[in-house]
Amino acid sequence: MAKDAHEGEVTTTITATTHLTLPAHPTPLTYAELNPRSSPSEFFGPIGTLAVTIFTPAITWALWFTCNETTGCPPSTRAGWQAVAENILDWPSSAGKWWDWKAAGVLMAFYLYLVICWAVLPGDKVQGNLLRDGTKKTYTMNGFYTLLLTLGLTSGILLQPGGIELFTYLYDNWVPLVSASIALATVQSVWVYAWSFFSGELLALGGNSGVFVYDFFMGRPLNPTLPFLPSLDLKTFNEVRPGIIGWALLNISCACEQYLRHGKLSDSMILVLAFEGWYCFDSLWNESAILNQMDITTDGLGFMLAFGNLTWVPFVFGLQARYLAFHPVYLGPAASAGIALLTLVGMYIFKVSNSEKNDFRHGKNPKNLSFMETQRGTKLLTSGWWGVSRHPNYLGDWIIALGWCLPTGFETPIPYFYVLYFVVLLVHRQIRDDEACKAKYGKDWDKYCEIVPWRIIPYVY
Structure with a gap:
């Protein structure tokens, strides 16, 4: 309170501070409003998703039956193809048996082991992106420690007498392990689809069409959990752990097989182990990066992601090591160096472009890259690797993939x-990304595409 002596008046100043906590939505949305019906348009609709659901498992099996030591890779004679047809129901070795309960038990024990590691190993608690209902999920990022523990246990087995022979079990039971992984992916997909009708959980915008075959494939629930383990997000857990770690173990098993047969590892096998092993290592070291990928932010957990992570990644991505196990290729120093250089170029593009994006997304711009403002108040990079291509990380991925395959000759x-x-x-993911960005940024995206016209490969595509 202050008094003015000249006027004889008293002036009182009052300061009030109020803190308000506003809800995520001023008017709470209903379940139907949060989960609107989607259009079954991806993968050419229900017919396309049904075809992919049927043919991707068939391709995984076919890659073994048409590329193996018994009949060739692929069979080069009529007799070879006839041998495939005659043996396919009763293969002469355990590697080609359609089903084996022990192999199924091994795969389930491995998955359970990974869940236990997730539950007990230390790890950072990282929040995901803001969801439509105004919440954020918290994830335990201890996949890297799981990988280290797994490799430590594997080393312990390999160093024991007979350990190398023991570890060829994975190579020797390839098809029954594939079948077990497909069974697990199918059961998991059926469960999360059915449970999503009772759990009241948030649904994926692209998997709620009401057409079973389409929603089953695309994934109806966005972040499905188990009733008895509600803190385990199955989709995020599957994304890098079973497939990536399983891929590394399968490659090691193939290397053991080659070593037992030939008494040494070929330079081609060493390159495959090194580069694919590094990819596995890097994926789990940067595990939290998956939280910004479309698989996590947009797609639901359905057969597409369950099969992709549990079967396709470990058993298809590791095809090079399996081929080299029974057909070693010796490259020599010059070819090895050339392949290594090409792969390192791809890794450089992939890492640097992702680093530029991640820095910019977190408010950093150490390279002083140029950008354009959008009407949404966000910014789009227009220089650096993101000024060369709209998806330079995909370009790096392509080069890396070629470097993995070249050692096979x-x-x-x-x-x-x-x-x-x-x-x-x-290319399919790029199309989906661009469609999502067009819907998000409108005319600003058209302007951005004029500045950065190349989708993936500069001056080509």
Whole structure:
């Protein structure tokens, strides 16, 4: 209170501070408003998703039956193809048996082991992106420690007498392990689809069409959990742990097989182990980066992601090591150095472009890169690697994939299936990314595309 002596008046000043906590939505949305019906348009709709659901497991099996030591890779004679047809229901070795309960038990024990590691190992608690209902999920990021523990246990087995022979079990039971992984992916997909009708959980915007075959494939629930383990997000858990760690173990098993047969590892096998092993290592070291990927932010958990992570990644991505196990290729110093250099170029592009994006996303711009403002109040990079291509990380991925396949030589195209598949995958993902950005940024995206016209490969595509 202050008094003015000249006027004889008293002036009182009152300061009030009020803190308000506003809800995520001023008017709470209903379940139907949070989870609107989607259009079954991806993968050419229900017919396309049904075809992919049927043919991707068939391709995984076919990659073994058409590329193995018994009949060739692929069979080069009519007699070879006839041998495939005659043996397919009763393969002469355990590697080609359609089903084996012990192999199924091994795979389930491995998955349970990974869940236990997730539950007991230390790790950072990281929040995911803001969800439509105004909440954020918290994830335990201890996948890297799980990998280290797994590799430590594996080393202990390999160093024991007979350990190398023991570890060829994975190579020797390839098809029954594939079948077990497909069964697990199918059961998991059926469960999360059915449970999503009772759990009241948030649904994926792209998997709620009401058409079973489409929603089953695309994934109806966005972040499904188990009733008895509600803190375990199955989709995020599957994304890098079972597939990536399983891939590394399968490659090691293939290397053991080659070593037992030939008494040494070929330079081609060493390159495959080194580069694919580094990819596995890096994926789990940067595990939290998956929280910004479309698989986590947008897609639901359905057969597409369950099968992709539990079967396709470990058993298809590791095709090069399996081929080299029974057909070693000796490159020599010059070819080895050339392949290594190409792969390192791809890794450089992939790492640096992702680093530029992640820095910029977190409010950092150490390279002083140029950008454009959007009407949404966000910014889009227009220089650095993101000024060269709208998806430079995909370009790096392509080069890396080629570097993984080149060590297998040129006697057969089958080990190159991975890089060809990756071209199709990333072009499809690029189209989905661009459609999402067009819906998000509108005319600003058109302006951005004029500044950065190349989708993936500069001056080509």
